[in-house]
Amino acid sequence: MRGQSSVQTCACISSHDPARVLREVEVGQKLIADYEQASESLGEQIAEREQDAMPTVILTESGPAYAPERVEEIVREVGTAALVVTTLGQEVARRAAVWCDHPDYLQEWAP
Secondary structure (H helix, E strand, O other), X not given: OOOOOHHHHXXXXXXXXXXXXXXXHHHHHHHHHHHHHHXXXXXXXXXXXXXXXXXXXXXEOOEEEXXXXXXXXXXXXXXXXXXXXXXXXXXXXXXXXXXXXXXXXXXXXXX
């Protein structure tokens, strides 16, 4: 920090407090873990609903399809979980975007 007074240097260091930075990292790790858990849970819910829906599959001219009332029920059951996964995924992408100039950042992470 050449050219800065010791007061300016101290102010700069305190604004980047290592303890705060570590807390931010911990929050980010928890957010990613929540997203991964919610995504896995949603996948399991969808798989279970598909198994449950098998007896209500009907044959149409274009092939097998869910009976319309069963589709609505499945959407209701997994809709909230899908919204949670989508919202968490968007937040993870927004936080990752801070690092868009880092060489390891992948453009597919962009929000």
